[in-house]
Amino acid sequence: MTQTKTILRALAGETLETPPIWMMRQAGRYLPEYMATRGQAGDFLSLCYSPELAAEVTLQPIRRYGFDAAILFADILLLPQALGADLWFVTGEGPRLSTIQSQADFDKLKPVSEIDETLSPVYETVKILSRELPKETTLIGFAGMPWTVATYMVAGRGTPDQGPAHALKDENPELFDQIIDLLTAGTIEYLSKQIEAGAEVVKLFDSWAGSLKGADFDKYAVEPAKKIIAGLKARHPDTPIIAFPRGAGERYVGFAKATGADCVALDDGVTPEWAAKNVQNDSCVQGNLKSSHMVTGGQDLVDETRKIVAAFGKGPHIFNLGHGITPDADPANVQLMIDTVRGK
Numbered sequence: 001m002t003q004t005k006t007i008l009r010a011l012a013g014e015t016l017e018t019p020p021i022w023m024m025r026q027a028g029r030y031l032p033e034y035m036a037t038r039g040q041a042g043d044f045l046s047l048c049y050s051p052e053l054a055a056e057v058t059l060q061p062i063r064r065y066g067f068d069a070a071i072l073f074a075d076i077l078l079l080p081q082a083l084g085a086d087l088w089f090v091t092g093e094g095p096r097l098s099t100i101q102s103q104a105d106f107d108k109l110k111p112v113s114e115i116d117e118t119l120s121p122v123y124e125t126v127k128i129l130s131r132e133l134p135k136e137t138t139l140i141g142f143a144g145m146p147w148t149v150a151t152y153m154v155a156g157r158g159t160p161d162q163g164p165a166h167a168l169k170d171e172n173p174e175l176f177d178q179i180i181d182l183l184t185a186g187t188i189e190y191l192s193k194q195i196e197a198g199a200e201v202v203k204l205f206d207s208w209a210g211s212l213k214g215a216d217f218d219k220y221a222v223e224p225a226k227k228i229i230a231g232l233k234a235r236h237p238d239t240p241i242i243a244f245p246r247g248a249g250e251r252y253v254g255f256a257k258a259t260g261a262d263c264v265a266l267d268d269g270v271t272p273e274w275a276a277k278n279v280q281n282d283s284c285v286q287g288n289l290k291s292s293h294m295v296t297g298g299q300d301l302v303d304e305t306r307k308i309v310a311a312f313g314k315g316p317h318i319f320n321l322g323h324g325i326t327p328d329a330d331p332a333n334v335q336l337m338i339d340t341v342r343g344k
């Protein structure tokens with residue numbers, strides 16, 4: 001089928017005159033309308049599990065800016081919650097979970113066959129969105145990658161160096177591998193259901209891939225990605241997949257080929273000139289403006305945006321930030337970035 005949606009065209013390998021654009025965390029705290037709807041829901045997790053309100057916050061940045069894609073409003077930590085981990089958010093600090101330190105902790109988790117009992121509201125959000133989005137807007141579903149999700153499940157919170165997960169992987173690899181395998185199977189199931197509900201693309205967030213070195217990167221970033229992508233392609237061969245091994249650096253080279261991803265998302269730790277030569281030669285790329293430009297704005301934002309568009313101009317490219325937009329960003333800077341990309 002010939003695609004008309006720009007993101008799907010780029011993901012199919014087409015070089016477009018103007019790259020399509022969306023933004024990580026585009027529904028979020030920098031938008032007053034998001035804060036209002038979150039207030040209505042009560043808290044962040046209630047918002048994730050209220051299909052009408054989650055769909056509403058997903059649509060807000062589409063209405064305000066006309067992005068080419070909408071990303072489902074949810075969180076990577078809903079899957080561990082559906083597998084039986086306790087999850088809550090501490091305002092101003094971030095997520096907290098029950099920890100997994102022993103075989104007994106792991107054995108308390110639920111099987112993948114039970115995740116839909118918790119996650120069905122998320123599928124309902126996807127269904128609402130596929131009805132309500134403008135016809136030119138692509139709907140992206142997502143999940144966290146096993147390594148990144150495991151770093152939170154093991155430590156019970158975000159950690160600066162993922163130390164507790166590294167320690168468990170080194171000291172009790174049998175247990176650690178069981179966690180990775182459960183998350184791998186769970187992710188295939190969760191994303192398949194999002195696709196069946198109407199997600200047209202899925203993105204795999206491996207936010208902490210950069211702390212895996214050498215053979216660990218192959219075992220815990222490349223291998224799970226390969227399995228998840230193969231599992232999804234077997235069930236949904238036409239759904240493109242974006243992989244985001246954040247912080248991969250040199251390991252971005254060949255990542256799409258090694259895993260079967262249709263596109264790799266780049267963080268701002270690599271230059272667009274280098275990535276055009278070494279990564280875009282293999283696949284579509286997404287990225288990679290520094291999120292801090294959404295706070296600082298001005299001529300630097302315009303210059304850097306133009307530089308990225310030019311560097312990736314000879315191949316398939318989806319414009320995005322190198323990581324999520326932060327709560328202190330100015331919504332006017334987002335408009336300036338979009339206008340610059342679209343040459344207005």
Ligand SMILES: Cc1c2[nH]c(c1CCC(=O)O)Cc1[nH]c(c(CCC(=O)O)c1C)Cc1[nH]c(c(CCC(=O)O)c1C)Cc1[nH]c(c(C)c1CCC(=O)O)C2
Nearest residue numbers: 024025026027028044071072073074075076094205207324
């Ligand atoms: C590591 C990770 C998480 N969640 C996610 C990741 C991977 C991407 C990344 O590296 O940022 C992914 C995510 N989280 C959220 C989305 C929604 C879609 C989007 O607009 O991008 C997506 C794709 C909403 C969210 N997830 C969260 C918020 C803020 C919660 C709030 O409204 O108070 C949002 C909008 C909370 C969250 N969720 C998580 C953390 C560590 C935190 C706290 C830090 C923070 O506050 O930014 C886990």
